[in-house]
Amino acid sequence: METLLALTIGSVIAAAVYLMLAGHMLRFIFGLVLISNAANLTIFLSGRLTEGAPPLIPEGADAPVGPVANALPQALVLTAIVIGFGLFAFAIVLVFRAWTELGTLEADEMRVAEPEPAAPGEDAAR
């Protein structure tokens, strides 16, 4: 199971990196969503996998009986998902706004904040 999950994480990261390097902001966002899920899976996997043993405490006891799944990574992943959701909501709105404002989502053409020098050597002449 660990091997399968590790391979999954690897392929998801590969796909995400491919998307992020495409030079288009929308694909970049999709890549980011994918890679953040891969990071969440990494945390989940690093807490060790335990099959069919939810971390529940039986009534009347102070601690779970026998080996149970590690609950901490699940809490961490949950936190990371919630935070990630907020960030992606913002990022998607920002990219949409960039499209309406700048008229392009090609990374190479987004040069409003950093315009290319009018002529080479212009700054050097100062």
Added chain:
Amino acid sequence: MSWILATPLIVPFVTAVLAFLLRDRPAARWISLGGCVALLLSALVLIQAVLSQGVIAAQMGGWPAPFGITLVADLLSAVMVLITAIIAVAVAGYALADADADMERLGYHALFNVLIAGVVGAFVTGDLFNLYVWFEVMLISSFGLLVLGGRAEQIDGGVKYVALNLVSTIMFLSGVGLLYGMTGTLNLADLSVAVKTSDPALLTVVAMLFMIAFGVKAAVFPLFFWLPASYHTPAFAVSAVFAGLLTKVGVYALIRMFTLVFDHDTGFTHTILLWVAGLTMLTGVLGAAAQSDIRKILSFHIVSQIGYMIMGLALLTPLAMVGAVFYLVHHIVVKANLFLIAGVAERLTGSTELSRIGGLYKSAPLLAVLFVIPAFSLAGFPPLSGFWAKFLLVKAALDIEGWVIAAVALIVGLLTIYSMTKIWAAAFWEPHPEGIDPALTRLEPRTRAALLWPVAGLAALTLLIGVMPEPFVAFAERSSAQLLNPEAYIAAVLGAGS
């Protein structure tokens, strides 16, 4: 005990909520300023406690370490909280005049205080996952501040800032996951003990993930491209707080992790850091030389100055750490101040593009004096604070015969003078190309006071550190000793719960 540590976090959050509720009224800006002053007071109490009692720690919710979330302050954390509060007061004062009605209605003051809370949280947390959460608090509010106003330029810079910072966040999160998988703990003090028994090769791999993640935040070579793409676009009151604080949180995180946790193979990790430091200094200063807009020049200088702090961390001798801590404090004050001054210059002359402005020396000599202090402190002129910071670092490099890095540090200092002279000549010395007389009296008296008091206060602090550096160096020495011998830190965190 725990209140001393929690108050600097609670104050900005409460301020943010109040400022958000009253965002339509002028009261919001005074609440923001008042909240920042309260933060300053609580930061003073914190540093006083740390100075008298040593490292202090508090377990949130009463869960003993390493199970609960620990807040912990050593001298470095305490001084970073204090300097954050000082910058917050200065910028909140400046924003009385600089934040326009649209920005205020959209919640500028609330976002600003959440940002400060995130920065303070990152400095006082003793838990790695909690550090991630504070980074996110800081990040989301900085996103909001950056695009507040929504000009095309801001959106363009914002996209690049958001994209690269999110990648770094995910790197950080993966590193947290792997480190937890290896050690089974996320408490920094507990990690410091636990990594001693881990596989060093695997630990180095994870260390590299963290180096890249924090390297993006700190804007080191070759990961700094988001910074010059975005820092010149937002309002001045926003870019000043960004320039002063955000990258330094990355530097703080690097210092914390690479002294407390990843000190198993310094021959490998800190050699990489040394290369990064040298190249960061050089690319930053050369990038600045090619720019002709005040804020773009200053943005590239943030990058080059980050190199000095990383250099102190990379050398890892006691003196080098003294230099790094001293440099952090000096740099935050100077850099935030230079961005505030750029804002005043823009108001008076109508631009920050060097070819379109001028005449400030003749018409506004007070501003000229206030510019000279941080600008030449940045370049390292005695007797200003930057001189002592650079002196300590170069001395540390020479002591262990690091000739190349010492030479780089000195050359970069020289090139910094070139950039500062360029701004001085074009903005202050030459007459204004359109014949405008940019006198300070063109501003309304209240606006003038709100803009100039913060600038003057920060300049006075720079001068104070420069003229009497002994107490500050002595403080940095104690802080450096704590960083290099983390036993007190570990005992304060792990011993407090038992």
